[in-house]
Amino acid sequence: MxxxxxxxxxxxxxxxxxxxxxxxxxxxxxxxxxxxxxxxxxxxxxxxxxxxxxxxxxxxxxxxxxxxxxxxxxxxxxxxxxxxxxxxxxxxxxxxxxGTAEERAPLVLAMADAAVQTLAHRGHLRAWQPDRMGDGPQGVKLLAEQLTSELKSSDQNTCDIPCLEDWLFRIPTMALFLELLIGEGLEVGLPSRPPPTLLPPCQYAPWNDLRCLLNLPLLMFLSPQLPDGHNAPWRLLFSTNIHGESFTRLVANCKSRGPTVILVKDTKGHIFGGFASQSWEVKPQFQGDSRCFLFSVFPYMRGHSRARPRCTTYGSPQLSGDEDFKLETVEVWGVGKLPEEQEQDEKKKSVLDADPEVQAIMEMTGKTMHSQGLREPEEDEEQ
Known part of the structure; x- marks a missing residue:
């Protein structure tokens, strides 16, 4: 040169x-x-x-x-x-x-944006309405940055084939992006493998009155982290934009409604939230288990904690703009089956279904599962 x-x-x-x-x-x-x-x-x-x-x-x-x-x-x-x-x-x-993760982000940005566009144009939105949701382009940028930050360089500080393979293995969302783009772009449809699912279904939301904090990239980021994954239906339980700022109304709408995702936006523009793996209940004791987690949406999209100050429960950094902050919007989404539906499903299953490890141990020890061939065929949930 x-x-x-x-x-x-x-x-x-x-x-x-x-x-x-x-x-x-x-x-x-x-x-x-x-x-x-x-x-x-x-x-x-x-x-x-x-x-x-x-x-x-x-x-x-x-x-x-x-x-x-x-x-x-x-x-x-x-x-x-x-x-x-x-x-x-x-x-x-x-x-x-x-390059750094920030420098590599434009390519991932293009890939993520292409995935979002493919979802929109190919009818894979699963009842979500992007025009009534949050900032999609900004969400794509944040999702690309978050995915790129997980790219680990090799010993020579290069992004080689093993580096990319490790990335795709640890970040299944990237494999889904690629599969969707290649499958849809080249129109490769295999009867044995339906198109990958990047979004959970939206079961209920009053779209005519709603302007929600969620956007499609955020859904792509959050849904793989949830226990039920992409198949758990989402339904809006509470939004200050619709239900007002009553804490009593918030609790009433969310009580005994199964797992939830809560989103909060403060007046500084920071958006953050958390996942509760169990129903909200009015009790003096703390509730939840190891599946619960906090996350940040803006100015950074990530689901782990790396800085101070930290909260005592999650070790999370400060997610709001200031230590003392004012709320602008609060949203709560139900993201799983209702408690009674979950209870009915559990009753239908045998002990072996509920604990596959027990089944595996019995098979290894040569125990015959006599009831295996005597069960009634399960009904197709899709019907």
Whole structure:
């Protein structure tokens, strides 16, 4: 790269070892097909990127990658033509291969945004109405940042194949994104495997009167953390926007209604909440179990605690804007079966169904489960 090249690109290039830099610098010429001539005024077109990546990604994803690279400011005047410059490509490769979570976030942002758009256009919203929900674009950005923060670099501080495999293994949401995008984008439908579910069903919400804090990216973030996962129906139990600011009304609406997710927004704009694994009850004792957790939605979307001050129960940092804060909105969603429904389901199951470990132990010890073939066939819950 010459003296007139971007200082930004040169700093990014310095992240690589001396023997790696020629590979990074030579990528532009290899893709452009000019060899090592180093001619100036050349750009990479979208068609060139399609030819290179066509076997690995859909056209829509290639367009997103192209636009992402094209949006990079290299710090120098861009050559004529509607395409990617050499400096932009170097900065892009450095951010992907040697970048921080923040620098890698745009690609995950594109992937998450594509997943949200696919859900909206392919009819997988499961009764949710994004136009009556929270800030979707902001939610996509926060979800991308949260997912990227879990990307662990290898010993050489690079994002290689084992690094990505580990990421996909630990973050199942990413695998679901990929499966949805590839399956829907390439129209690959397997009878034995229905399209992946990224959203829980919305069982009830008064959409005509509601403007809720939830958005689709937040649902994608929260639902995998819940015990019932994506299949648990959500229903609105309380919202200050609809039911007013009565604590008595809040308790009455949530009492004995099964597991819940509560969302709180303060006047500073911070949004946070928690999951209660058991029904609300008016008792003098604390309630809950190890499945309960707190989470933050804005300004950061994460579900763990890493800073002070910490609360005594969860070890959580301060989630509100200030230690003393005023509430702007409170929402409570029921996120599981009602207690009576759960009790009925448990009565239908045998001891072996309720405790699969017991069944496994009996099988290993050679015990015959005589009742296994004598049960009545279970009814299909989908009917």
């Amino acid at each position: 010459g003296n007139a090249d971007s200082v930004v690109a040169q700093k990014r290039l310095a992240r690589f070892r001396p023997d790696e830099r020629p590979v990074i610098e030579g990528t532009f010429d290899r893709l452009h097909g000019t060899g090592a001539s180093g001619k100036t005024g050349k750009v990479l077109s979208l068609d060139t990127l399609k030819m290179t990546m066509g076997k690995m990604a859909s056209e829509s994803m290639i367009k997103r990658v192209f636009q992402g690279i094209l949006s990079i400011d290299p710090g120098v005047p861009l050559p004529p033509g509607d395409g990617i410059s050499r400096e932009q490509l170097v900065i892009f490769l450095a951010d992907i291969l040697r």
